[in-house]
Amino acid sequence: MAKNKYWLMKSEPDEFSIDDLATRKNQTTYWEGIRNYQARNFMRDDMKVGDRVFFYHSNAKPLAIVGTMEIASEPYPDPSQFDPDSKYFDEKSTEDNPRWVLVDVKLIKKFDKPVLRDDIKNEPTLSDMMLIKKGSRLSIQPVTEHEWKKVHEMAGEKP
DNA sequence: GCCAACGTTGGC
DNA sequence: GCCAACGTTGGC
Numbered sequence: 248m249a250k251n252k253y254w255l256m257k258s259e260p261d262e263f264s265i266d267d268l269a270t271r272k273n274q275t276t277y278w279e280g281i282r283n284y285q286a287r288n289f290m291r292d293d294m295k296v297g298d299r300v301f302f303y304h305s306n307a308k309p310l311a312i313v314g315t316m317e318i319a320s321e322p323y324p325d326p327s328q329f330d331p332d333s334k335y336f337d338e339k340s341t342e343d344n345p346r347w348v349l350v351d352v353k354l355i356k357k358f359d360k361p362v363l364r365d366d367i368k369n370e371p372t373l374s375d376m377m378l379i380k381k382g383s384r385l386s387i388q389p390v391t392e393h394e395w396k397k398v399h400e401m402a403g404e405k406p
Numbered sequence: 407g408c409c410a411a412c413g414t415t416g417g418c
Numbered sequence: 419g420c421c422a423a424c425g426t427t428g429g430c
Contacts, residue, residue: 259428283413283427306428364429382411384427 251293253390255301255312255378256352265302265313265357274354275319279327280335282347286387290350291322293389300352301390301398303378304361311361312398320351358402366401373397 256278258264268276281287300316324345327335340346367373377388399406 257428285413310429384412386427 251289251298251389252295253299253301253392253395254289254294254318255303255388255390256316257303257305257386259306260304261306264304265354268302268316268352268354269357275351277320277325277351278349279325281325281349281386282335282337283386286385287346287348289387289389291348294318294322294350296320299355299395301395302354305386309361310364312358312367312402313361314357315355316352317355318350319353322348322350325349356404358404360402362398362401367398370397370401 260266263276268274278290281290296318298318300318301312302314302316303312304310324342325335325347327333328337328340328345328347329342330336335347337346364379367376368379373379373394376390376394377383377385396406
């Protein structure tokens, strides 16, 4: 698979928002709870420390790309899969053979002006973006260089 | 709150 | 290995 340098990761702000990330130590956190194989494989196989990531607020008002992060660790087992009290607990996963991994992410910039999903849909050169494809539910998605730059332009930010 | 589109599970 | 049933995601 082609090596991507740019990604998009979704989070419901009621669960974890970009403001929550901003309050974490070093503005860094572990991206727990990914329980989809395709998304896991992106983290496990394709992400590199220093890759850039859009932070997207899903199930929210407004739906928008709200800022950027960078990958801050190699992939490692998601501790919540072993925790019976966690909603992400997976009884079929073992310490010897963990099913789920995560990566650390560090905040780069919260956009002063979030880029709305509606604005992305209205931008012709972003019509291929996975985020707005019908039925696209993947919570971690690759992003092209053009998409990375265009969204920054729309946000009034420098890539 | 609805429900379409997907992903996963498990019986066969 | 197929596929029906079920569960989840996430925009609307």
